[in-house]
Amino acid sequence: MRRNPVRALATAVVAGSLVLLSACSGGSSTTGSSASALPSLDPNQQTTISFMEAMSSGAQQAALKKMTSDFEAQHPNVKVDLQEQPNYGALQTKITAQVAAQSAPTIAQVYPNWADELSTSGVLVPLDSYVASSDQYKSFYTGIQNDMKLRDGKNWMWPFNKSVVVQYYNESKVPNAPTTWDQFSQDAKSVSNNGVVALSIDPGSETSPAGGTALFEILAEANGTPVFAEDGTPQFDSDAAKKAMNYLVDLKKSNALALGSNYPGQTALGNQTGAFDVSSVASYPFNQNAVGGKFTMGVAPLPAGPSKTANQLAGTNIAMFASASDQQRAAAWAYMQFLTSPAEMAYWATQTGYLPVTKDAMNEQVMKDYVAKEQWLTSVVEQLDTATPLPAVSYVNKASGALSTAITSAVNGTASVDDALATAQAAAKKAASEQ
Template identity: 35%
Template sequence: MRRTGFSMTLVLLVIVLLLSACGGDSSSGNSGNNSGSTGVLDANKKYTVDFWEAFSTGANKTAIETLAKQYMSQHKNVTIKLQAYDSYDTLKTKLTAAIAANNAPTMAQVYESWASKYQQSNALESLQPYISGQNGLSQSDISDFYPTIWKDGQIDGTQYMLPFNKSVEVLYYNEDVLKQEGIAVPTTTDELKAAITKVTKADGSRWGLSFTPSVDEWATFYKAFGGTDFVSSDGTKATFGDGANSQPALKALSDLTPLVKSGNIHVTKLYSWQNDFAAGKSAFAISTVASYPFIKSSIGGKFKFSEAVLPGGSAGKFTSLYGTNMAMFSSASTDAKTAAWDFMKYLTSADANAQFVKATGYMPIRKSAYEGSTLKSYFEQNPARQAGPESLQYGFVPSILPAWDDCRTVITSDFTSALTSQLSANDALQKMTQGCSTKLAEG
């Protein structure tokens, strides 16, 4: 009997030990396996986040450094290491190389097309577990983001990015010149062309419009004139040169060409348009709201300038949605990703976003930031700055396919050639359609 009792006791002891080893006691389970704890900081741990970004100069650099310092002052156990690169092209090159070497940072600024490529190789961390976790975002938080901007962070319906420095293109204009000439702010493309012609000086001392052409202006005109899609549903070919799309595509290529020929529009390179506008040598400019601090600094008090929603065409008003989102990389440690999520959540909070907008000229990404006291006061003092938020409803992104980056280069080149009469509109459209289709087919 004693031997049987001993055997039963031994069996029970083994079972208890096995259950304990397998985590049978839920009260002592590993918090790392609890989805609710995803993204929750532990006060007893030290965290380091490597954030690669492209804010290397000016107001942007000051703004992100200030916000990082504020965050670290509130979270003494977290170190945010900012790595600023001199351009988005450099940032993309560095990120691509780092991912290939399995040495990606914790988080970075990314464009939608970059993110799509990184996600294809499983380099991006899905944000869904963080959003739904204990330190996540409520449905009211999500609803507070502007829908266009929130959805911009998704790939195939999954949230991989949170919005950061978002902007749209607007029309900058010299208030003094328009007042002198008795011209109302243009609201249609025809009104804009008439205004450009009227304010141009025959002696060459002032152009109506000075701008550096890019795919974004062409895409905006294309949509405004009735263009629909840019890429086929399977992502293998360009569709802006096909069927009913061809006419708005041609008009977008040719509508301003006569004004370039006549000297009413000055086609520039890089940021030379800013010099023209700031010097009063052009009455209009087209650029993103993020250009505002640079323009304001250059103009000083020489004249009054303002912003307006881009004029619309026969199909309505449209504007390209610019700027990057923030993404997290899957190769980072769990602790680094936990802190990165908390920092991302901080940067997208209403208070931090309001500070960022006021300092840089970028867009509010949340309704509560736009409607809050900080920005309400700011926009009351700077009413022209509201052109950005007012334009959000017209914002669009042509494509998030990785190959669209190459299409951008092709279209920008051919659009510029059409504007400067180096190519006819028909030849330019054929060339850019074929060129973009080739890039898309290559993937």
């Protein structure tokens, strides 16, 4: 999950957690519901902060450890305790448990829908005053700035590992990346023969929606209507959603689409039994490994739809917990800004495949050198200004899980497109009403 953050495949927050979180939301002079003057970091006071995160393996783990070590070298009075979790589901469960036990970390990776519930419970520090004090914010991409806010319009998060969706393709089968979804369909059908099925996706399940569901959500928006309204209202039975589902069904009937699990697009692309993989830009190093130099792998932005070129902003942000002391908050804020500084974001992007959240990172020499080799990255990074995240509402994962089931049933032919989406819409509305 952590290497392909198109979807937060997280377990649901345990029943009754809102009550527990509200009851255990103690803190210091600044509460979760208001913010006073920012605390300043005392360089003469030794401080330890904890960062609960899921960057626990591979290049992501190595890069975060180096960045943290470099921060500590610049701030010798601050120790950062990286509390690694194996995946996002474990991370959410651990955050919930520790907050309930009044032992919350100082900061943690969070998805916006998690932050929605946590902020309502009063256990997070609102970051408007912190953001106002930052000279970095103005250089963040528009989509990144929007993703820091919740439904109340306030900043509750600081960005960290962000990505969008791209198309990877086998240039020996598809010489040029399709620029429209109609062309994508034509190309996919033309190469689907002799044991090749152009595209494989994983919709996920009712409890864990995956990248195939993200693709459907992007297709719906490209056809004119996102699957969620801005306020989080499900719109699964719109004409645009039906067109998106029929698009997938048509690919399946033409033997150009297969459903699978555990990154099936990446596996098929690497095995040359597939021509495309539509997944997160953060999958790039993993797709390179899967391909292993057997052919030239192209990377390109997503095709345009009839209404727009849609994309989904994914990945996590960082939230600060109200139980932290003023000194810990000051240290955490210094660390959070260090992680998003241009030099660190350039390093993070070149090491992990995630995108830099700040435009200034593109001016760093290491980033210029990387872009010179990976020229596709320039147009992909620009989509951070327009890509839209799923709404920051607590029920979004459960509602999207209903879409996962709908995709599987419609594509496999066990339900009609209309019936599958109607069932998903009813389940999503129920999830929204129960929040």
